[in-house]
Amino acid sequence: MVVTSVPAPASVPAPVPRPVHAAARANAANSGYGAPRAADPAGVATVVAGTGTADASSNPARQTLAARMAAARAVSATPVARAPAPAATSAAQQTQPGQQDPESIRRTALAFLQQQIAGLPGKTTATVAAAFPRGLAACTTLEPFLPTGARLWGRTTVGVRCAGERPWTVYLQAKVTVQATYYVAARQITPGEPLTAADLVARDGDLTVLPLAVITDPAQAVGATALARIAAGLPLRQDMLKSAASVSAGQTVRVVAAGPGFTISAEGSALANAAPGQSVRVRMAAGQIVTAVVKDAGTVEIPL
Known part of the structure; x- marks a missing residue:
């Protein structure tokens, strides 16, 4: 609420004194709460914006106040021109002269991964996160590599x-993802029970989120026997099964070392399960441990 006070004009003639008895009768007739007050030319006229209904032209102060309020409303209704928002900063900002383009680093790493996983089974895909290194000196020959301990499987790291x-x-x-077919047990399989083709159910999925030894070829499981109880629906792994040509932990095997013109053999105890072509550690009778390659169900060979 805005209040404006304007002094009354000084040229108004002073009122004619009224008789005492007439003033008393007037006060008695107009007394009480809400009665109109007698005009006081020497007083101050007060105008309260928005509380009266009288015409604004009847009072100069009201005219001034109305003009001010109209101007204020016009200003508030006028849309404020906002400064244009700065353009969004691109992740791939322009590379400065003499500096290495980060996107070329990412492309080099991606091409390296795609080449390395080309021989994996199934449908393989590789993705590399965007690179944001700044200030690297420009390089004419980028060399991608796989860091020590990293592997081309699942979430990994590649260096450039x-x-x-x-x-x-x-x-x-x-x-790196590898979409391929793997096999799960169609039913519960008891230890020592041989598996048939009916015991396998094919599934499709990302092999990188499954155990490394998961069965991807029925020939790896059919004819093999279970080493432990296998629940229905469980992905089959090579270390769960013993094939007719594999060795198992604790089994006595013949260790052979052959060379030009000689062959040496001795007995030992296999320390792990292994299929033909896989390496297995064997404890010899004297206590030493050697590493050999499984040839068949009872023979391992030490490469020379």
């Missing part, structure tokens, strides 16, 4: 380095 005058190395997060 430059061996120029200003060498640098960066590591990028990557992911």
Whole structure:
């Protein structure tokens, strides 16, 4: 609420004194709460904006106040021109002269992964997270590599380095997926029970989220016997089964070492399960441990 006070005009003639008895009668007739007050030319006229219904032209102060309020409403109704928002900063900002383009680093790492996983079974895909290194010296030859301990399977890391005058190395997060068929047990299988084709059910999925030894070929399981109880629906693994040509932990095997013109053999005890072609550690009778390759169900060979 806005209140404006305007002094009354000084030129108004002073009122004619009224008789005392007339003033008393007037006060008696107009007394009480809400009675109209007598005009006081020497007083101050007060105008309260928005509380009266009289015409604004009847009072100069009301005219001034109305003009001010109209101007204020016009200003508030006028849309404020906002400064244009800055353009969104792109993740791939323009590379400065003499600096290495981060996107070229990512492309190099991706091409390296795609080449490495080309021989894996099933449908393989590789993705590499965007690279944001800044200030790296420009390099004419980028060298991608797999860091020690990393593998081309699931979530992994790939490195890219430059061996120029200003060498640098960066590591990028990557992911490899392998969509292929694997097999699960169609029913519960008891220890020592041989598996048939009817005991296998094919499933399709990402092998990188499954155990590494999961069965992907029925020939790896059919004819083998279960080493332990296998629940229905459980993905079959090679370490769950013993094939007719494999060895199992604790089994006595013949250890053979052959070379040009000689053959040496001795007995030992296998320390793990292994299929033909796989390496297995064997404890010899004297206590030493050797590593050999499984040839058949009872023979392992030490490569020379």
